[in-house]
Amino acid sequence: MESLGIIAQLTTLGHPQRLAIFRLLVRRAPDALSAGEVAAALSIKPSTLSSYLGALTQAGLVTQRRKGTSLLYGVNLGGVQTMIETLFLDCCRGRPDLCLSLTSSLLDGAITMSDRKFNVLFICTGNSARSIFAESILREEAGDQFEAFSAGTRPYSELNPFALTVLKDKGHDVSALRAKNVSEFQGPDAPVLDFVFTVCDQAANEDCPAWSGQPISAHWGMPDPVKADGTEAQKGLAFQHAYGVLRNRILAFAALPLETLDRISLQKAVDRIAGMDTGADA
Incomplete structure (x- = not known):
């Protein structure tokens, strides 16, 4: 079942405009945006955007919450983290040499500074x-x-x-x-x-x-x-x-x-x- 979820997420992100919406919400995190803001930023028709947001939400990549009369959409950080961790672990099972540098530079350890600001x-x-x-x-x-x-x-x-x-x-x-x-x-x-x-x-x-x-x-x-x-x-x-x-x-x-x-x-x-x-x- 877990692999089916990852397939659904990757399939959803495989569409250029759905990917553009996802990337926008990642850049605006932790903000949540109304559909109108997303449509204006990406020049997507409201009817089309509604379908894309629904697919991203169903795939667990986007959250939806109500504020007053508006629906606000934000990136589902937990869902995205699960997707990336699953892909990362699958990758490392087969080719750990490809993932070691990613592990050390992006996920582990504190930010270090030598002699510069x-x-x-x-x-x-x-x-x-x-x-x-x-x-x-x-x-x-x-x-x-x-x-x-x-x-x-x-x-x-x-x-x-x-x-x-x-x-x-x-x-x-x-x-x-x-x-x-x-x-x-x-x-x-x-x-x-x-x-x-x-x-x-x-x-x-x-x-x-x-x-x-x-x-x-x-x-x-x-x-x-x-x-x-x-x-x-x-x-x-x-x-x-x-x-x-x-x-x-x-x-x-x-x-x-x-x-x-x-x-x-x-x-x-x-x-x-x-x-x-x-x-x-x-």
């Missing part, structure tokens, strides 16, 4: 506000342990003047900040990344190439202060709130005992940080 990249669409907040805060609060970077997924962007004002008011040095594209961190000369965090939903929705070196990644999505409406004071409050939320998350991240956590525990820890109360003081 951990490299952390924060990604947003425009690299104009939230990601530069995160880069600046981490550099200020834990620059002795981390090398902080930020980038955007758009081909071109500019730093938001309001965001720069907030950073200056908080005492950050903004002289080295500039809007960058993620391509700067994907070439052979790019720094080896240990952590990659998306801080906006749109960037997490985009299907970017896998990062070399298998950095630990998480989605720390939050509203875009650049899109805030209202008076100048209300817009300013949105930027202050975004700064405060990110500062709380980064302080929690910097306090993690990285030298004692294995990859699985560390992944769970950064996922929990994503769910921290966003009612933060700036």
Whole structure:
């Protein structure tokens, strides 16, 4: 029966659009999305999407829960883990030499650091506000342990003047900040990344190439202060709130005992940080 379940899961993922939905939900974990959000992100017709989500749910790869009048869908981490473990064990029974490196590098042991700092990249669409907040805060609060970077997924962007004002008011040095594209961190000369965090939903929705070196990644999505409406004071409050939320998350991240956590525990820890109360003081 177990093998039949794996066959059903692999068959379900064998369809390109069902696989795209699954990958989106993995990137947005631990968030759960409405069908409308999934449809908008992947440009799939609602009627077709309903069928795909039903197949993924029946295969145990996606969970469904109700929030108010909406149904929310998220990746079933337990079901996915069972599927991967089963495939992994079957593989190792026949060819353990193919799996030993995977076991040691991805599943066992703590994150180790020799004589360098951990490299952390924060990604947003425009690299104009939230990601530069995160880069600046981490550099200020834990620059002795981390090398902080930020980038955007758009081909071109500019730093938001309001965001720069907030950073200056908080005492950050903004002289080295500039809007960058993620391509700067994907070439052979790019720094080896240990952590990659998306801080906006749109960037997490985009299907970017896998990062070399298998950095630990998480989605720390939050509203875009650049899109805030209202008076100048209300817009300013949105930027202050975004700064405060990110500062709380980064302080929690910097306090993690990285030298004692294995990859699985560390992944769970950064996922929990994503769910921290966003009612933060700036």
